[in-house]
Amino acid sequence: MTPVGTAKRIGRGTLKPGNWIQLLQFGVVGASGYVVNLAVFALAVGPFDIHHILAAIIAFCVAVTNNFWWNRHWTFDAKDGHAGFQAARFFTVSVLALLINLVALELLIRSGMGDIPSQAVAVAIAMPFNFVGNKLWTFA
16 A cells, blocks of 8 residues: 555544544553553663663563553454464564654653653654554554
């Protein structure tokens, strides 16, 4: 699908109430993953004194597992699809979102913001990409 076709599909999708419900559910799952991510990140940079980039990757791994399960079983109700294919696609979208997160994290930390607030903002910056990728590709 072309970028223009994808944009048109997204536009048509905004007219369907069910997509807004899924977005809300995705937000709830994302919020739980957000809490998991920040808790793991805080432990990694705090008591374990791990560098913020490695800490963000560790936190991502834990949170992405949580989010995949909940999005597959609740948000997109995709239990009938092949879990392995869905997991591979979910992980691909999530890694791309992680790259956005890491760039934002590094820029925020270099601007003088603290580690944990920077991670909180960076995760939020990557979330829209994550939703659209999972909606249109992973659990389509």
